[in-house]
Amino acid sequence: MLFYQNLRRDLVKTMQILKLDKKNLNEFIFSLNDFGEVHAxxxxGDKQFVFSKLTDFSKIKLEYTRTILxxxxxxxxxxDTLFKFSQEEGYQSLTEELRKKYVIFGLHPCDIYAIKILDLIFAGEFVDDRYFIRRKNVAIIGLDCIPDDKCFCRSMRADFVEDGFDLFLSDIGNSYLVRVGTGRGDDMVRKTQDLFKEVNKKDITEYKRRSDEKKNLFKVDIELSDLPEIMDLEYESKVWEEIGKECLSCGSCSMVCPTCYCYDVFDEINLDANHGVRKRQWDSCLFKDYALVAGGHNFRAERSLRVKNRFFHKQRGFVAQYGRPSCVxxxxxxxxxxxxxxxIEVINRIRGAKL
Ligand code: SF4
Ligand code: SF4
Incomplete structure (x- = not known):
């Protein structure tokens, strides 16, 4: 108990770091149900992964690469259904579902970094209350990962997170090193405190060894330093036309992107024309009618312009506004x-690299 009291006292001074034996992981995850519906x-199918409600511990895939969404x-x-309306009752906000509590287990650093980026966006000029009510009710438990041939989070400085999580687990062999990031994370640990131990010198050495090893596992790298300037210089590059010819305008790249946030708003009115609902739905700047305005003019009617816009927004516009790309x-x-x-290939083409 004294150990735990010290832990809580120290938490205000520095991030608390503990150790969880792998054989206790299921028991720990089970205890998380007290903090919300656990998803992992x-x-x-054969090769893909999704974050989904956890009904069976044997189904968790701790070594997943990336989830579809x-x-x-x-x-x-x-x-997202925002509100309903009717002639008799006027407008009624739909907020009940926003308060449902979740614990999302197993987020990789890049996905946590992406949520930090979304926080900036949704706290912008018009604060999005619906986003932040949900955000408050979702606990985040991070998990370290091994990069594959499509990961370039290291280039994007999103391979490590210092905050943005309640707890963060890093594999150190038979145990996880557990960083406690918030008071809620602290409560989670406190609830099952007998499962946690203090970290020793051997654990720290192993953590550092694995952390170094991970840096060398990245197969792709992008030079970011002068990319915004190069993009400005190459604004009229033929590369955008070439990619525009290949692009199908399907919008899949936006839907799966952890930092794309555009949405469309529309009403669904019942046949009686008396009541209905207003919804918002993910949109994509790659869709043909995304930049279509009243009067029929389309600011980005050509696919090449839409592709260029997406790349410029992620790698150029966001840097100007927030000091870093929105890509993680x-x-x-x-x-x-x-x-x-x-x-990666598009950026290299713009940079003039020989492929
Ligand atoms: S770049 Fe995006 S919109 Fe174009 S084909 Fe690929 S996924 Fe679809
Ligand atoms: S653009 Fe979006 S989906 Fe593509 S790598 Fe970057 S963060 Fe991921």
């Missing part, structure tokens, strides 16, 4: 694109 990465679906769902290097758009348009 599970397999979908990113965790943004918990804060900014693909379709998760590799989802590379995996999802039916035309095999690869963001």
């Amino acid at each position: 990465p599970v397999k979908k 990113p965790p943004k679906k918990y804060f900014h769902p693909p379709t 290097g998760c590799g989802r758009c590379i995996e999802a694109c039916p035309a095999k348009i690869d963001i």
Whole structure:
């Protein structure tokens, strides 16, 4: 108990770091149900993964690469019914569902970084209350990962997170090193405190060894330093036309991107024309009618312009506004694109690299 009191006292001074034996992981995850409905990465089909409600511990895939949809679906769902309306009752806000509590287990650093980026966006000029109510009710438990040939989060400085999680687990062999990031994370640990131990010198050495090893596992790298300037210089590059010819305008790259946030708003009115609902739904700047305005003019009617816009917004416009690209290097758009348009390759082409 004294150990735990010291832990709580120290938490205000520095991030608390503990150790969880792997054999206790299921018991720990089970205890998380007190903090919300637990969701974790599970397999979908032969090769893909999704974050889904956890009903069976044996189904968790701790070594997953990336999920089809990113965790943004918990804060900014693909379709969100905002309010209902009727002639008799006027407008009624729909907020009940926003307060449901979730614990999302197993987020990789890039996905946590992406949520930090969404926080900036939704706290912008017009604060999005629906996003932040959900955000408050979702606990985040991070998990370290091994990069594959599509991961470039290291180039995007999103391979490590210092905050943005309640707890973060790093594999150190027979145990996980557990960083406690918030008071809620602290409560989670406190609830099952007998499962946690203090970290010793051997654990720290192993953590550092694995952390170094991970840095060398990245197969792709993008030079970011002068990319905004190069993009400005190459604004009229033929590369955009070439990629525009390949792009199918399907929007998959936006849907799977953990930092794409655009949405469309529309009403669904019942046949009696007396009542209905207003919804918002994910949109994509790659869709043909995204920049279509009243009067029929389309600001980005050509596919090349839409592709260029997406790349400029992620790698150029966001840097100007927030000091970093909005891409976190998760590799989802590379995996999802039916035309095999690869963001790493596009950036290299713009940079003039020989492929
Ligand atoms: S642009 Fe592609 S690689 Fe970058 S964050 Fe979005 S989906 Fe991931
Ligand atoms: S996923 Fe590929 S084909 Fe579809 S809109 Fe994006 S870049 Fe174009």
